[in-house]
Amino acid sequence: MKIIAQIGITDQEWEKLRPTIESSNIFPTKIFSGTPSHGTLGLVQFRLPVDDERYILLKKEMVEKGIRNNEKKEIRFDPQEIEEAEYSILFQKSMWGYPQPEDDYQNESYDLSSGCQRCRQGLKQNKPFMLSGKPKFGRNDITALFWIYESIITEKLKDLIENEGLTGAEFWPVLRYRKTGQRLPIPGIYQLYVRGELPPVSPKTQFEWVSDLPKEIQSCGCNIIGRNLPAAQLVYDRVSLRDAKDFNRTFEFIGGGPGSQQWKVVSNRVYRLFKKNAIRGADFRPIVIND
Numbered sequence: 001m002k003i004i005a006q007i008g009i010t011d012q013e014w015e016k017l018r019p020t021i022e023s024s025n026i027f028p029t030k031i032f033s034g035t036p037s038h039g040t041l042g043l044v045q046f047r048l049p050v051d052d053e054r055y056i057l058l059k060k061e062m063v064e065k066g067i068r069n070n071e072k073k074e075i076r077f078d079p080q081e082i083e084e085a086e087y088s089i090l091f092q093k094s095m096w097g098y099p100q101p102e103d104d105y106q107n108e109s110y111d112l113s114s115g116c117q118r119c120r121q122g123l124k125q126n127k128p129f130m131l132s133g134k135p136k137f138g139r140n141d142i143t144a145l146f147w148i149y150e151s152i153i154t155e156k157l158k159d160l161i162e163n164e165g166l167t168g169a170e171f172w173p174v175l176r177y178r179k180t181g182q183r184l185p186i187p188g189i190y191q192l193y194v195r196g197e198l199p200p201v202s203p204k205t206q207f208e209w210v211s212d213l214p215k216e217i218q219s220c221g222c223n224i225i226g227r228n229l230p231a232a233q234l235v236y237d238r239v240s241l242r243d244a245k246d247f248n249r250t251f252e253f254i255g256g257g258p259g260s261q262q263w264k265v266v267s268n269r270v271y272r273l274f275k276k277n278a279i280r281g282a283d284f285r286p287i288v289i290n291d
């Protein structure tokens with residue numbers, strides 16, 4: 001596992017760091033050239049593992065010289081780590097469309113008595129989603145909806161999961177949205193609905209709390225959303241996984257703001273099924289289990 005930092009600085013700041021950068025063999029990964037006539041600055045980005053000496057050196061220098069930078073971290077796993085993980089988070093690599101009607105989908109597809117009654121976060125879905133049409137999958141068999149990140153899968157993937165006897169997955173129809181008239185299932189696609197929730201994660205999970213949530217959510221105090229996990233793993237105590245199925249939901253809503261969702265924690269069997277059948281469109285991020 002590696003945590004990679006992507007650091008963005010303006011080309012002016014880059015000049016201030018140039019001696020260190022050139023002597024340390026750091027190569028920028030992307031350069032946007034600015035348009036001086038429009039008053040825009042160029043942007044330089046580079047990526048370094050956070051345990052790399054050059055990263056530590058550069059961070060120190062940026063602090064000393066007061067250089068503003070935009071830093072994003074991401075976590076990377078070796079194929080072998082994913083292969084060996086007992087449980088992983090399942091992410092979709094692509095997204096398509098959003099639930100309909102776009103200004104009222106919660107009313108149509110969620111249990112409004114669930115979640116926090118003050119800030120309205122943490123709602124649970126209780127009816128199928130409606131879409132404006134059939135998602136474009138390309139060569140993928142799984143995709144996600146914008147805003148809510150729930151998984152939509154092809155019939156092929158549904159059949160594979162069913163035939164393998166994996167537990168914890170339900171296949172809900174996805175309906176074609178019509179303002180009036182019948183809302184019929186869109187053929188050939190399903191929502192991969194996961195009902196079962198795991199117990200809360202171990203307190204060892206290093207969530208980052210988001211500080212710029214909308215005021216009404218921030219001040220609510222229910223703390224349902226606001227957890228971000230850009231570059232750390234979920235940690236579970238072994239006992240919390242005692243009743244885990246192949247597909248599970250986290251108890252927590254994770255993701256940094258409105259649009260936080262309960263992540264899907266899936267077993268190694270899910271990973272192997274996807275791999276064996278060369279299913280595209282999914283990413284697996286191992287979790288940590290405390291024995």
Ligand SMILES: [Zn+2]
Binds near residue numbers: 221222
């Ligand atoms: Zn609340």
